[in-house]
Amino acid sequence: MSSRDSVLKAIRKSQREATPLPTLDQNWLTFDDPIDQFTTVLESVGGKCIQVKSLSEINDRLAEFPQFESANVRASTIEGLGLPTFSLDEIDDPHDVENVDFAVLAGEFAVAENGAVWVTDETLKHRVLHFITQHLALIIPNKNVVNNMHEAYKRLSFEGGRFGTFISGPSKTADIEQSLVIGAHGPRSHVVFLVDDAF
Amino acid sequence: MKHATAAAKFIANDERAHWHDKALWFIRSKRDRMAHSVPEWELLRDTAAAVKAHTMTHLAELLEQFEENATKLGATVHWAKDAAEHNEIVHGLLREHNVKKLVKSKSMLTEECHLNPFLEKHGIEVTDTDLGEWLVQLRNEPPSHIVMPAIHIKKEEVGELFHRVLGTEEGASDPPYLAEAARTALRQKFMEADAGLTGVNFAIAETGGIVVCTNEGNADLGVSLPKLHIASMGIEKMIPQAEHLGVFLRLLARSATGQPITTYSSHFHGPRPGGELHIILVDNGRSKLLASDDFHRSLNCIRCGACMNTCPVYRRTGGHSYGTTVPGPIGSILAPSRDPDEHSTLPYACSLCGSCSDVCPVKIDLHSQLLTWRRDIAALGYVSLDKSVPMKLASAVFRRPWLYRFAGRVARNVVPWMPRFMLYNPLNVWGRKRELPEFPKESFQQAYARRQKTSGKGGVR
Numbered sequence: 001m002s003s004r005d006s007v008l009k010a011i012r013k014s015q016r017e018a019t020p021l022p023t024l025d026q027n028w029l030t031f032d033d034p035i036d037q038f039t040t041v042l043e044s045v046g047g048k049c050i051q052v053k054s055l056s057e058i059n060d061r062l063a064e065f066p067q068f069e070s071a072n073v074r075a076s077t078i079e080g081l082g083l084p085t086f087s088l089d090e091i092d093d094p095h096d097v098e099n100v101d102f103a104v105l106a107g108e109f110a111v112a113e114n115g116a117v118w119v120t121d122e123t124l125k126h127r128v129l130h131f132i133t134q135h136l137a138l139i140i141p142n143k144n145v146v147n148n149m150h151e152a153y154k155r156l157s158f159e160g161g162r163f164g165t166f167i168s169g170p171s172k173t174a175d176i177e178q179s180l181v182i183g184a185h186g187p188r189s190h191v192v193f194l195v196d197d198a199f
Numbered sequence: 200m201k202h203a204t205a206a207a208k209f210i211a212n213d214e215r216a217h218w219h220d221k222a223l224w225f226i227r228s229k230r231d232r233m234a235h236s237v238p239e240w241e242l243l244r245d246t247a248a249a250v251k252a253h254t255m256t257h258l259a260e261l262l263e264q265f266e267e268n269a270t271k272l273g274a275t276v277h278w279a280k281d282a283a284e285h286n287e288i289v290h291g292l293l294r295e296h297n298v299k300k301l302v303k304s305k306s307m308l309t310e311e312c313h314l315n316p317f318l319e320k321h322g323i324e325v326t327d328t329d330l331g332e333w334l335v336q337l338r339n340e341p342p343s344h345i346v347m348p349a350i351h352i353k354k355e356e357v358g359e360l361f362h363r364v365l366g367t368e369e370g371a372s373d374p375p376y377l378a379e380a381a382r383t384a385l386r387q388k389f390m391e392a393d394a395g396l397t398g399v400n401f402a403i404a405e406t407g408g409i410v411v412c413t414n415e416g417n418a419d420l421g422v423s424l425p426k427l428h429i430a431s432m433g434i435e436k437m438i439p440q441a442e443h444l445g446v447f448l449r450l451l452a453r454s455a456t457g458q459p460i461t462t463y464s465s466h467f468h469g470p471r472p473g474g475e476l477h478i479i480l481v482d483n484g485r486s487k488l489l490a491s492d493d494f495h496r497s498l499n500c501i502r503c504g505a506c507m508n509t510c511p512v513y514r515r516t517g518g519h520s521y522g523t524t525v526p527g528p529i530g531s532i533l534a535p536s537r538d539p540d541e542h543s544t545l546p547y548a549c550s551l552c553g554s555c556s557d558v559c560p561v562k563i564d565l566h567s568q569l570l571t572w573r574r575d576i577a578a579l580g581y582v583s584l585d586k587s588v589p590m591k592l593a594s595a596v597f598r599r600p601w602l603y604r605f606a607g608r609v610a611r612n613v614v615p616w617m618p619r620f621m622l623y624n625p626l627n628v629w630g631r632k633r634e635l636p637e638f639p640k641e642s643f644q645q646a647y648a649r650r651q652k653t654s655g656k657g658g659v660r
Contacts, residue, residue: 002278003278003279003280003284003482004278006280007262007278007280007434007480007482007486008259008262008263010482010486010487010489010490011258011259011262011434011486011489012259013490014486014489014490014495015256015257015258015259015489016255016256016495017256018253018256018257019249019252019253019256020249020253021249021250021253021439022245022246022249022250022253024246024442024443024445024446026239026242026246027239028239029237029238029239041459044459045458045459045462094423094424095390095424098390111460113237113449113459114449114459114460115459115460116459116460116464121471126423127419127423127471128419128420128423128424130419131416131419131420131423131463132420132423132424148445148449149444149445149446149448149449149460150442150445150446152445153441153442153444153445154442156441158403158406158408158441158466158468159406160272161272161273161407161408161468161469162468163465163466163467163468163471164465164466165419165463165464165465165466166448166460166463166464167462167463168458168459168460168461168462168463169462170462171414171415171416171462171463172414172415172462173330173331173378173414173415174347174414174456175329175330175331175334175347175348175349175378176330176334176349176352176354176357176374176377176378177222177352177353177354177357177374178222178225178226178347178350179354179374179375181374181375181378183378183379183382184330184378184382184414184415184416184417185328185382185385185386185389185415185416185417185420186415186416186419186420186462186463187416
């Protein structure tokens with residue numbers, strides 16, 4: 001018998017009486033001002049949230065960040081934003097984005113309860129950019145802020161297969177004596193722009 | 200080795216034992232703050248427990264559904280009945296792809312299977328990229344905690360280690376400086392790796408996807424650069440639908456480290472364009488555990504580590520004293536089901552305080568299961584003489600009222616006059632860290648009779 005069949009057989013042999021799935025239709029936590037909650041939680045996990053009226057305002061705000069000003073290599077997936085120094089489309093090997101200092105990428109929506117932003121590789125050829133860049137800025141329409149993770153999963157579909165991740169703040173570790181260090185392997189800073197404009 | 204013997208080594212260093220205790224209590228306190236900030240916390244726990252219970256009663260069909268959907272997305276699903284088969288599958292994949300260097304993110308399953316030494320024997324360079332996991336790998340020791348593998352190591356020791364291995368400044372112990380040195384060294388490993396291996400936090404039957412949670416971003420870096428991604432998972436990681444992640448991701452990081460969510464919660468559905476994704480479903484004793492009427496609920500564990508952080512025994516004795524991949528309360532249930540003789544003392548590394556059951560996000564009745572294990576271990580005859588002989592004596596006394604009364608009289612009238620060396624000697628294991636209480640002048644029966652006499656009948660108000 002194959003291992004598959006013997007494992008499944010062993011499980012079936014010991015399967016006990018079926019229990020039902022619970023309902024997920026509950027009055028889950030919501031907030032009077034989800035954007036305010038998102039901003040507070042994101043700050044508590046080492047990130048920053050900035051609200052802007054228009055996409056064009058973002059470049060001015062980015063210029064206020066020393067890590068943006070001093071970045072030698074910049075990448076962006078949003079036209080007109082982030083002063084990219086090269087075109088991502090021309091890169092074939094993900095290893096070649098190793099030296100990106102600052103990346104400006106699109107996020108789909110934000111979650112108020114935990115400061116997370118859902119990002120995918122739908123418009124991004126090399127998903128590694130989210131994790132390899134030294135500094136990360138995510139851009140989200142401000143109408144896309146949900147209260148909690150249950151609302152978040154209502155928006156998600158995984159049909160056809162695609163990569164997606166919730167990112168909540170910059171990369172971090174506390175593995176040395178529980179001292180929090182920001183910038184473990186991935187981004188050392190993380191800023192989320194909530195924009196009035198749709199894009 | 201007995202837990203108490205291994206623990207004695209750890210607590211011999213009193214200062215370190217207290218430091219360890221405090222570090223874990225700090226995390227437990229953060230967990231409490233996070234749990235209290237969610238009004239529906241108990242509803243979440245109930246829901247999570249019910250989802251897991253449903254999953255375990257439908258496990259075979261959910262695994263089949265997962266296999267079908269993952270395959271549709273272009274992933275390859277492998278099945279391993281034990282650790283040896285798992286390791287062979289990983290090695291086979293690495294050989295096929297001519298992999299010389301592998302980067303791993305944290306996976307307790309691969310610890311359980313002893314994958315690293317197996318691959319190293321075959322000439323493959325393996326790097327654990329979670330900082331804590333890398334620290335214990337460099338020190339050639341197992342993790343002492345499932346979420347914080349290096350919780351037992353002091354920053355000065357990390358400094359010495361990095362000075363030796365990475366050439367950092369001698370005597371440097373500043374965590375940001377040391378973490379930066381690790382970042383530089385490990386980034387090189389990520390760039391050179393031919394393949395990435397991750398564990399799996401959740402596998403979704405309905406979509407065929409897997410979810411991996413990290414704070415460092417090491418899993419994502421490890422599998423987004425090379426073309427080959429291998430994911431190793433125990434068969435109990437299954438959940439029915441993606442929407443159930445809403446429940447589990449709200450509980451996991453809050454319970455584990457007191458964060459609202461891990462920094463990265465990555466959902467892999469099929470390989471990335473041009474890449475390969477291999478998912479290995481591992482049994483290794485899990486189906487046997489599923490068959491156990493008493494212990495099957497321990498399969499519901501989502502490996503948050505909250506039971507360790509709160510356990511008064513774990514906090515004071517350190518993870519290594521358990522001698523298992525998963526230490527603490529949950530480990531003390533899982534390990535005896537593999538080998539009750541080898542791990543017979545673990546269910547006794549417990550005060551039955553029940554704190555573990557109170558914090559468990561999926562409501563496993565941990566302390567009750569530990570008590571049940573004690574019964575089974577006694578029935579199997581694995582209880583050591585220093586426990587079994589006193590228990591037999593006590594039983595003989597309690598079954599004979601005259602002997603009980605006599606023993607009580609002796610204890611009250613003779614013991615207080617006995618010299619110390621007769622009471623606290625090597626035979627009295629109990630008395631090593633404990634003092635006998637002051638003995639009362641009269642027995643309970645005497646006191647009750649006296650009370651009845653002075654206050655008349657119905658003396659209980």
